[in-house]
Amino acid sequence: MSATDLLKHxxxxxxxxxxxxxxxRMAAFLARQALEEIIELRCxxxxxxxxxxxxxxxxxxxxxxxxxxxxxRAAIAWNRLSVACHVHAFELQPSAAEIEYLCGxxxxxxxxxxRV
Amino acid sequence: MRDIEDDGAEAEQSVQEAILELLDAxxxxxxxxxxxxxxxxxxxxxxxxxxxxxxxxxTYLTNITVSGFRGIGSTAKLDLPPGPGxxxxxxxxxxxxxxxxxxxxxxxxxxSYRWRGKQSLWSESWRNLHKxxxxxxxxxxxxxxxxxxxxxxxxAPDAELTDCSLWNQCEGKDRAxxxxxxxxxxxxxxxxxxxxxDELGRLFDGGPxxxxxxxxxxxxxxxxxxxEKKLAADLKEAKLVxxxxxxxxxxxxxxxxxxxxxxAAGLVKLMKKHVRPVDDILxxxxxxxxxxxxxxxxxxxxxxxxxxxxxxxESCMARLQSxxxxxxxxxxxxxxxxxxxxxxxHSALEYHARAGDSECPVCGEGRLNGxxxxxxxxxxxxxxxxxxxxxxxxDALNSAxxxxxxxxxxxxxxxxxxGIEIHALALYNPAAEHASAIPxxxxxxxxxxxxxxxxxxGAAELLITExxxxxxxxxxxWGPLAAQVAAWIPEERRAxxxxxxxxxxxAAKNWANKQGAAFxxxxxxxxxxxxxxxxxxxxxxxxxxxxxxxxxxxxTRRKAVLSGSVDGEPTHAxxxxxxxxxxxxxxxxxxxxxxxxxxxxxxxxxDDPIQAMDPAKIDGFVRVLTNVARTHQIIVFSHDDRLxxxxxxxxxxxxxxxxxxxxxxxxxxxxxxxxARRLVDDALAMVLDDNLPDDVKGRVAPNLFRMALESxxxxxxxxxxxxxxxSRAAVExxxxxxxxxxxxxxxxIHGDEKADVTDWxxxxxxxxxxxDIGNAGAHGRVDNLVKEDVRDLEHAVDDLLEPR
Numbered sequence: 001m002s003a004t005d006l007l008k009h010x011x012x013x014x015x016x017x018x019x020x021x022x023x024x025r026m027a028a029f030l031a032r033q034a035l036e037e038i039i040e041l042r043c044x045x046x047x048x049x050x051x052x053x054x055x056x057x058x059x060x061x062x063x064x065x066x067x068x069x070x071x072x073r074a075a076i077a078w079n080r081l082s083v084a085c086h087v088h089a090f091e092l093q094p095s096a097a098e099i100e101y102l103c104g105x106x107x108x109x110x111x112x113x114x115r116v
Numbered sequence: 117m118r119d120i121e122d123d124g125a126e127a128e129q130s131v132q133e134a135i136l137e138l139l140d141a142x143x144x145x146x147x148x149x150x151x152x153x154x155x156x157x158x159x160x161x162x163x164x165x166x167x168x169x170x171x172x173x174x175t176y177l178t179n180i181t182v183s184g185f186r187g188i189g190s191t192a193k194l195d196l197p198p199g200p201g202x203x204x205x206x207x208x209x210x211x212x213x214x215x216x217x218x219x220x221x222x223x224x225x226x227x228s229y230r231w232r233g234k235q236s237l238w239s240e241s242w243r244n245l246h247k248x249x250x251x252x253x254x255x256x257x258x259x260x261x262x263x264x265x266x267x268x269x270x271x272a273p274d275a276e277l278t279d280c281s282l283w284n285q286c287e288g289k290d291r292a293x294x295x296x297x298x299x300x301x302x303x304x305x306x307x308x309x310x311x312x313x314d315e316l317g318r319l320f321d322g323g324p325x326x327x328x329x330x331x332x333x334x335x336x337x338x339x340x341x342x343x344e345k346k347l348a349a350d351l352k353e354a355k356l357v358x359x360x361x362x363x364x365x366x367x368x369x370x371x372x373x374x375x376x377x378x379x380a381a382g383l384v385k386l387m388k389k390h391v392r393p394v395d396d397i398l399x400x401x402x403x404x405x406x407x408x409x410x411x412x413x414x415x416x417x418x419x420x421x422x423x424x425x426x427x428x429x430e431s432c433m434a435r436l437q438s439x440x441x442x443x444x445x446x447x448x449x450x451x452x453x454x455x456x457x458x459x460x461x462h463s464a465l466e467y468h469a470r471a472g473d474s475e476c477p478v479c480g481e482g483r484l485n486g487x488x489x490x491x492x493x494x495x496x497x498x499x500x501x502x503x504x505x506x507x508x509x510x511d512a513l514n515s516a517x518x519x520x521x522x523x524x525x526x527x528x529x530x531x532x533x534x535g536i537e538i539h540a541l542a543l544y545n546p547a548a549e550h551a552s553a554i555p556x557x558x559x560x561x562x563x564x565x566x567x568x569x570x571x572x573x574g575a576a577e578l579l580i581t582e583x584x585x586x587x588x589x590x591x592x593x594w595g596p597l598a599a600q601v602a603a604w605i606p607e608e609r610r611a612x613x614x615x616x617x618x619x620x621x622x623a624a625k626n627w628a629n630k631q632g633a634a635f636x637x638x639x640x641x642x643x644x645x646x647x648x649x650x651x652x653x654x655x656x657x658x659x660x661x662x663x664x665x666x667x668x669x670x671x672t673r674r675k676a677v678l679s680g681s682v683d684g685e686p687t688h689a690x691x692x693x694x695x696x697x698x699x700x701x702x703x704x705x706x707x708x709x710x711x712x713x714x715x716x717x718x719x720x721x722x723d724d725p726i727q728a729m730d731p732a733k734i735d736g737f738v739r740v741l742t743n744v745a746r747t748h749q750i751i752v753f754s755h756d757d758r759l760x761x762x763x764x765x766x767x768x769x770x771x772x773x774x775x776x777x778x779x780x781x782x783x784x785x786x787x788x789x790x791x792a793r794r795l796v797d798d799a800l801a802m803v804l805d806d807n808l809p810d811d812v813k814g815r816v817a818p819n820l821f822r823m824a825l826e827s828x829x830x831x832x833x834x835x836x837x838x839x840x841x842x843s844r845a846a847v848e849x850x851x852x853x854x855x856x857x858x859x860x861x862x863x864x865i866h867g868d869e870k871a872d873v874t875d876w877x878x879x880x881x882x883x884x885x886x887x888d889i890g891n892a893g894a895h896g897r898v899d900n901l902v903k904e905d906v907r908d909l910e911h912a913v914d915d916l917l918e919p920r
Contacts, residue, residue, distance in 0.1 A: 048812040048815050049812070050807070050808045053807045053809075053812070054807065056801050057807075059798075060799070060801060060802040060816060061816050063820065064816040064817075064823070065819060072766040076762065076765050079761070
């Protein structure tokens with residue numbers, strides 16, 4: 001599934017709340033997968049493909065070779081989504097609004113995405 | 117987000133100039149009012165030279181040292197890089213981080229917001245429990261274009277919280293008491309650079325008027341407020357005179373209304389006129405105009421009635437009596453006979469004249485001749501004298517009668533006075549009528565006439581006395597009333613003289629209030645826009661949209677109105693916000709205030725601002741802070757890791773400092789990370805990732821190394837230059853001018869981009885290697901990047917940041 005499709009699924013899930021309240025966590029999971037695809041894509045576009053490297057390294061690649069804004073956005077969205085994908089002792093489940101916001105951040109990182 | 121204005125370069129029109137301009141533009145304001153505004157402005161401007169005392173040199177914090185105060189026992193020092201940038205000081209609750217924030221607040225303002233209203237609670241626990249002595253605070257500042265200055269607060273053992281000695285010391289000079297001579301009084305009041313969570317929470321608690329004051333203060337429109345105050349005072353003064361006159365007038369009118377004096381009504385009418393004719397009123401009061409009619413006139417007429425006295429009456433009557441007697445006597449005694457004889461003689465003489473000497477035709481015995489005629493003429497002349505005597509007696513009688521008649525007419529009838537009962541009138545009028553009904557030429561009724569006249573005169577005297585008494589009573593009641601009105605008159609005159617001034621003062625005050633409101637909101641606009649901008653970054657999930665922020669009303673009705681909308685529905689913003697949202701709005705309002713171009717403080721200390729914020733807001737908050745941190749030194753104390761983690765995740769240019777409190781209140785601060793070290797960490801993570809192809813590592817490394825070196829060099833350069841008192845703008849320009857990494861290193865090490873750094877590069881193994889890797893970006897890639905290269909980078913960064 002392409003990054004765009006994954007993201008669309010994530011956005012759909014977060015807008016259709018489930019009775020068990022798991023929708024935002026599921027959406028976070030989908031969005032993080034989309035983001036990881038996008039990061040990989042950006043690395044390749046920068047001439048530094050690293051399909052097997054961990055995401056931390058890939059974020060370093062973006063930090064070094066991509067724009068500062070893209071590197072920041074990718075890092076913050078990935079860290080946030082990663083937190084949202086796990087159950088933490090003292091952290092509340094992410095709210096739907098926050099995941100929607102992060103989906104927006106991920107979307108803005110799609111290659112060729114023009115911010116309106 | 118819009119950049120926070122830079123260095124106050126934008127020259128704001130002064131309030132004086134703005135007021136003058138508005139005055140010029142306003143053609144409706146009359147000259148007197150215009151004059152008042154101008155004089156108020158002149159007076160206020162004379163007093164208000166506080167700005168002249170203000171030292172505007174941009175000031176940054178260098179370090180905070182605390183001993184034996186609150187959570188800190190042994191001396192603990194928090195170093196801060198002077199210059200723009202974001203520093204986040206994290207520590208658990210009770211780690212002592214807030215003690216640093218409070219130290220700054222206490223040193224600058226002599227009190228702490230957290231303590232306000234809780235004196236008793238804090239007065240017992242402000243000293244450190246483990247190590248209460250020595251108890252001292254030191255806050256060190258750098259000032260552009262000047263020597264660094266230290267502000268200290270010391271407490272003697274057992275001294276109370278408020279019983280401290282505050283001093284400042286400029287490097288190379290003696291200590292000076294207090295901090296007044298630093299020229300910060302006005303900016304501290306206007307743009308306090310320290311804000312705690314408590315204050316954020318309470319900014320809205322004071323209600324709309326307190327918020328108005330907080331915002332108005334920040335606008336720096338003290339001159340305008342002072343002018344408004346002065347004009348209000350002018351108006352009050354003029355109004356006081358007017359009110360005093362009015363009160364006196366009302367009291368006098370009330371007193372007059374309860375009086376039955378006939379002058380009262382007319383006076384009340386005059387006094388109720390819109391423009392009081394003071395001169396007319398005065399004439400009535402002093403009696404000089406006497407417009408009186410009716411009762412008073414009647415009484416006065418009676419009391420001043422010219423009635424013959426008893427003596428006059430007696431002598432008059434006596435004269436009449438004697439005239440009567442005299443006339444009667446002459447009449448009786450001779451005159452009648454003599455007249456008859458004289459008539460006869462006249463006839464005889466006429467006869468003799470015609471008939472000549474002849475026998476007497478009456479007796480026939482005598483002769484009517486010349487001798488006889490001579491004798492007869494003499495006798496006739498004598499007879500005429502007698503007649504004259506008689507006539508004079510008759511005249512005397514006539515005149516005596518006329519006199520009595522005149523006397524009688526003087527006892528004319530007196531009409532009754534409406535509304536007043538005069539007892540003597542019932543006696544007098546019939547008596548007078550009776551007296552005047554008796555003819556004076558009737559000798560037989562002379563005695564009766566005399567008795568009647570005597571009665572009438574007696575009654576008249578009674579009447580006059582009674583009328584006089586009545587009049588006196590009236591006047592007695594009138595006196596105090598007249599005095600009351602008279603007392604009002606000078607006040608009224610003053611009020612009338614001041615009336616023009618009062619009107620002008622009113623016009624001036626209204627003008628100032630109207631223009632002031634517009635002017636304030638005009639000045640507030642950019643700040644409100646900034647606040648809205650900050651709010652839009654902070655709000656994230658909030659459905660509350662912040663609209664216009666306006667200041668309305670004056671004096672006790674002043675208030676700040678924050679309009680807003682919830683999902684597009686307009687509403688008052690504050691009422692629909694949660695506590696966390698309110699804090700965010702308070703922060704949005706506070707940041708423009710603290711970073712105002714009208715403040716010398718280029719640092720902002722925020723104590724735990726994110727307590728009530730959710731994660732999404734923290735993102736926005738970090739964006740806001742990094743934006744402000746481009747021009748200001750931002751120090752945020754935070755009790756949890758959320759803020760720090762956002763910073764760690766991103767490339768945000770921020771330093772993280774951990775505060776740890778050990779046993780016995782031993783507090784240590786430790787630089788956790790800064791941008792350069794984060795890049796070192798990134799490089800290390802990358803080099804350790806075996807799954808990352810080497811050629812990719814080689815491509816990524818040069819940029820990463822260069823960024824790390826330059827980041828460290830930049831921090832070192834800024835800290836070094838700003839500590840030396842150079843301006844931020846100059847430091848920034850220097851940095852921008854140095855394009856190459858080597859030049860930037862030269863700036864950091866020697867303060868001169870052209871200086872040679874070869875020695876520095878050679879001084880420690882690995883430094884040259886690091887620079888080479890950084891520079892390789894231009895040439896392509898680095899082959900075989902290894903862990904040791906990252907170690908070299910780490911050492912170079914450490915050496916730059918903390919030169920040995």
